[in-house]
Amino acid sequence: MRQIxxxxxxRAVFYAPxxxxxxxxxxxxxxxxxxxxxxxxxxLAKDAVLEGHAHLAWGGPMRILLAHDAxxxxxxxxxxxxxxADPFFLIGRTPRPGFKLSDLAGLKLGTVSEVPxxxxxxQDDIRRAGLDPASIARVTDQPMAANAxxxxxxxxxxxQLFEPFASQMERDGTGHVWHAAASRGPTSYTTYYxxxxxxxxxxxxxxxxxxxxxxxxxWFMAATPEEIAATIGAFFPGMEPGLLAACIARYRGLGxxxxxxxxxxxxxxxxxxxxxxxxxxxxxxxxxxxxxxAIVTAALQD
Numbered sequence: 327m328r329q330i331x332x333x334x335x336x337r338a339v340f341y342a343p344x345x346x347x348x349x350x351x352x353x354x355x356x357x358x359x360x361x362x363x364x365x366x367x368x369x370l371a372k373d374a375v376l377e378g379h380a381h382l383a384w385g386g387p388m389r390i391l392l393a394h395d396a397x398x399x400x401x402x403x404x405x406x407x408x409x410x411a412d413p414f415f416l417i418g419r420t421p422r423p424g425f426k427l428s429d430l431a432g433l434k435l436g437t438v439s440e441v442p443x444x445x446x447x448x449q450d451d452i453r454r455a456g457l458d459p460a461s462i463a464r465v466t467d468q469p470m471a472a473n474a475x476x477x478x479x480x481x482x483x484x485x486q487l488f489e490p491f492a493s494q495m496e497r498d499g500t501g502h503v504w505h506a507a508a509s510r511g512p513t514s515y516t517t518y519y520x521x522x523x524x525x526x527x528x529x530x531x532x533x534x535x536x537x538x539x540x541x542x543x544x545w546f547m548a549a550t551p552e553e554i555a556a557t558i559g560a561f562f563p564g565m566e567p568g569l570l571a572a573c574i575a576r577y578r579g580l581g582x583x584x585x586x587x588x589x590x591x592x593x594x595x596x597x598x599x600x601x602x603x604x605x606x607x608x609x610x611x612x613x614x615x616x617x618x619x620a621i622v623t624a625a626l627q628d
Contacts, residue, residue: 327358327531333375333383335368337561339489339573340413341516343539343546343583344384345558350545352538358531368441372402375520381528382520382535384408387594387616388443390519391601394611401521405618406536407589408543409516411582412507414444415492418484419477425504427455433483436465436473442606443515443597444486444507450600451510477501489573490565497569508580512593513600515582525618533625539587540626547585551575587622 330353334344347353353360363380365371371383372393393400422429430452438444445466449459465473465482473485478500487495495501507513518535525532546554555571562570577583594613601607 327534328528330358330360330382330528330531330535331363331380332360332535333363333371333380333385334365335371335383335385336365338413339562339570340409340577340582341384342554342558342574342577343408343542344516345561346546346554347538347542349557349560350542352542353535356534356538356541358534358538360535372519375402375524381524382518382532384516384518386441386443387514387517387519387597388446388601388606390616391598391607391611394616395607395609398611401523402519402616403522403525403618404514404517404519404589404594404616405525405532405621406518406539406587407514407516407584407593408539408587409582410512410514410584410589410593411580412444412447412510412513412515413488413577413580413582414438414448414486414507415488415503416448416484416505416507417474417477417487417492417495417501418504419480419501421502422504427452427505428457430462430484431457432463434463434465434481436468436476436482436485438486439467439469444488446604446606447510447513447597447600448486448507450603451507453603474501489577490569493569493572493576497572506580508582511596512590513596514589514593515597517589522618525621529621529624532621533628536587536622536625537628543583543585543587546583547578551578586626589617589619589622591617
């Protein structure tokens, strides 16, 4: 099979299945050679695919929604799901049992500035909870690390953060999880994506990658958090193994990772609805127009 270049959007714990596939040589065992192109800016991953620097990327279906909203003829397609629940949390300085999203009224909240999807989905949840998201006092321009510090110092009542912030803050006594966004249910967060032309041209290689992801997902569901942390630890050299294992245990308990690579309509529809209510897109491009699950079915039948 031909050499495949896979674009990483940025380094994050919730992408653990993709790192496990690499660390366990799952692609090579499926018969395909994969080289990862490291990424630091999520918005550039799709450009790497469109400009031919990578054959495919992993990342948020929101990129495909934005692309199809801007251009109904966009060639980008999602396939091969790994994360179909929201990995973000609301974290406050002190415990708040019984927290409801409507309790954000009157509080000062720091929301994620690095990527837009966490706020788009949260504002939709807030709206459904009966509170106007525009009424919330928000800090919108600070990175997550700064917002975590602001929670500790009392300059924010709560912040929207992902792992390892949640586990680290609880371990250090500097914050407590009030709300897990995964509690809303299926929401598409991370899949492979490429162009329709690449999916056709590199079908044998992409099917092999899907089989490798499926094998990794089966292992992922059976392994202990400590085993997973030891396997992917090289991708997070500055993180203590115990902390990484705690992050993995929390995420797996919340069910953010899928058991197979199929991408059903429900999580796509929830993300699409959230982006519409946020005004991020003007129309609904639709699951059938943007998702290619047929290649997953074909791969798993090979």
